[in-house]
Amino acid sequence: MASEFERIALHQTTVQARTWAQKNHPDCPANIRVEWSNRMTTSAGLAFCSRNLIKLSGPIFLDAVEKDGLAQACQKVWDTMLHEIAHLIARDGHGIRWVKAMIALGLDPEEHRYHNMRYGHKLNGGDDFHKWQDVSFVDKKGQKRDGYIRRLNAKRATVMVGQTKWYVPYGMLSKR
Numbered sequence: 001m002a003s004e005f006e007r008i009a010l011h012q013t014t015v016q017a018r019t020w021a022q023k024n025h026p027d028c029p030a031n032i033r034v035e036w037s038n039r040m041t042t043s044a045g046l047a048f049c050s051r052n053l054i055k056l057s058g059p060i061f062l063d064a065v066e067k068d069g070l071a072q073a074c075q076k077v078w079d080t081m082l083h084e085i086a087h088l089i090a091r092d093g094h095g096i097r098w099v100k101a102m103i104a105l106g107l108d109p110e111e112h113r114y115h116n117m118r119y120g121h122k123l124n125g126g127d128d129f130h131k132w133q134d135v136s137f138v139d140k141k142g143q144k145r146d147g148y149i150r151r152l153n154a155k156r157a158t159v160m161v162g163q164t165k166w167y168v169p170y171g172m173l174s175k176r
């Protein structure tokens with residue numbers, strides 16, 4: 001079990017990473033919120049661009065404290081925070097705007113692009129998109145729909161628009 005001190009150290013690292021990014025990147029949002037989730041177990045971090053919200057996995061980072069020690073776990077929190085902040089700056093998946101933001105934040109986009117399952121996104125299908133991402137598309141009647149990605153496979157994303165599921169090929173999806 002991680003101690004209270006270790007939990008606080010992990011959280012302090014998120015505050016430091018946010019402050020650092022805000023000082024060093026002119027397009028970093030001023031109002032980034034960070035939440036720890038106990039239910040996130042496959043992704044270390046997720047970015048919710050429309051709300052400037054970053055969610056981090058409690059189980060994955062507490063496990064990292066146990067296995068790798070506090071310093072390593074804090075380093076992973078730092079890297080994951082900047083990866084997610086780069087999404088908030090880019091308003092994008094892992095495209096060119098995200099790559100530029102990563103470089104500006106001092107992270108190697110290749111090294112931190114496909115995080116392994118324990119520390120990063122679980123990425124399937126089009127690597128420009130990931131789970132929970134805010135997206136929009138135009139349906140067959142020409143109406144624009146806004147939703148978020150619930151699931152991904154090799155060819156298409158399952159997009160929730162309200163309570164309705166839509167199956168949308170990646171070519172028809174755009175980020176918002």
Ligand SMILES: [Zn+2]
Pocket residue numbers: 083087093094121130
């Ligand atoms: Zn990402």
